[in-house]
Amino acid sequence: MSSFPSPRSSILNISPYVGGDVIPPGFTRCIGLSSNENPFGPSPFVKDVLSAEINKIHFYPNSNATVLRQEISNFYNIDPSWVLCGNGSEDTLHLLARTYASEGDEIIFAESAFGLYQIATLAVGAKPVVVPRENFKLSPEAILQKITPQTKIIYLDHPGNPVGNFLHKDDLLKLVQKIPSTVLIVLDAAYAEYLEGVEGYTSGIELVSEFSNVVMARTFSKAYALAGLRLGWIYANPTILDPVNRIRPPFNVTSLTQSAGIEALKDQAWVKKAMDHNAIWRPWFEREIEKLGLSFIPCYANFSMVNFSDKVSDVYQFLGKNGIIVRPMGAYNLPTYLRITIGQTHEMEELVSLLNKFYTQSV
Numbered sequence: 001m002s003s004f005p006s007p008r009s010s011i012l013n014i015s016p017y018v019g020g021d022v023i024p025p026g027f028t029r030c031i032g033l034s035s036n037e038n039p040f041g042p043s044p045f046v047k048d049v050l051s052a053e054i055n056k057i058h059f060y061p062n063s064n065a066t067v068l069r070q071e072i073s074n075f076y077n078i079d080p081s082w083v084l085c086g087n088g089s090e091d092t093l094h095l096l097a098r099t100y101a102s103e104g105d106e107i108i109f110a111e112s113a114f115g116l117y118q119i120a121t122l123a124v125g126a127k128p129v130v131v132p133r134e135n136f137k138l139s140p141e142a143i144l145q146k147i148t149p150q151t152k153i154i155y156l157d158h159p160g161n162p163v164g165n166f167l168h169k170d171d172l173l174k175l176v177q178k179i180p181s182t183v184l185i186v187l188d189a190a191y192a193e194y195l196e197g198v199e200g201y202t203s204g205i206e207l208v209s210e211f212s213n214v215v216m217a218r219t220f221s222k223a224y225a226l227a228g229l230r231l232g233w234i235y236a237n238p239t240i241l242d243p244v245n246r247i248r249p250p251f252n253v254t255s256l257t258q259s260a261g262i263e264a265l266k267d268q269a270w271v272k273k274a275m276d277h278n279a280i281w282r283p284w285f286e287r288e289i290e291k292l293g294l295s296f297i298p299c300y301a302n303f304s305m306v307n308f309s310d311k312v313s314d315v316y317q318f319l320g321k322n323g324i325i326v327r328p329m330g331a332y333n334l335p336t337y338l339r340i341t342i343g344q345t346h347e348m349e350e351l352v353s354l355l356n357k358f359y360t361q362s363v
Helices: 009-013 044-056 066-076 089-100 116-123 140-146 169-178 205-210 238-247 255-266 268-291 309-321 345-362
Strands: 083-086 106-110 127-131 151-157 184-188 214-219 232-235 295-297 303-307 337-341
Touching: 009 116, 044 255, 066 083, 066 232, 066 255, 083 089, 083 238, 089 116, 089 151, 089 184, 089 214, 089 232, 089 238, 106 116, 116 127, 116 151, 127 140, 140 151, 140 169, 169 205, 205 214, 255 268, 268 295, 268 303, 268 345, 309 337, 309 345
Parallel strands: 106 127, 106 151, 151 184, 184 214
Antiparallel strands: 083 232, 214 232, 295 303, 303 337
């Protein structure tokens, strides 16, 4: 009888992350509205540079993403020594957990938060501490009540996924002021571009320079439509980043990805096109949902969380068999909800047409 090496015990408590691109048997994907992707794809600038750079992929990438970090710094008017890039924001979130938490420590995150937080926590043997939401909102007081001497990291989805709301900037500031400086506060602002101009929102970028324990995490997957290339970055004090850099894989961002990120930043008109589209079609979709007598969780990103009650499974199957893939939320303890990405105009119109057809047939 063979024996095998034993993994860290906490790892066996991890349920592997399941992406929204899963297509169950019997479904045919024609329209994908399950992974919160930018429906317009990347900027033409990105496509051009990828074509030009493809012949250079036999060379190793710049290990520190020097030019990309400089471009990010120029765009946000921040110091490049305060920027670290990763293979998607998930990479940077994992690196922070590996650097600042270990066996017996505690990591705090919200109920129904992005599943990666729990995975990163258990992967290092730390204890997940879940903060309940009230009416799908998170209160600073609820977070503060969970902090103990064992707390090492707080992941704040800002705005969240799949519960896409955020703390008002005044509440966020007060919260940060009350959290011990020994606790790392990670503001996961993956959807920040979609909240440009929303009253009371801040990505937290200004808090990083004021508070040494605040980290802002960002991604190129959503607004910039580089999900398949995997590019994220964090902004933090160099003292925070130094130990992270010590364990970061030296070539964790490919040369193609670095070039794509640089070009994506240059085409803000392309980003604005997607943001403007979302600002019109998310409210439109939610109005159509209300006409069907359905409710939804107010979100501030590029998706809608719709409550289909006891018909959730039937709706999911009906849409899937008609070519539209959406995301069930049972894994997030929201079993009656489907998360639906805001797609292109024709995709949203087809979705609403199918939902109307389903509910007409169900009467």
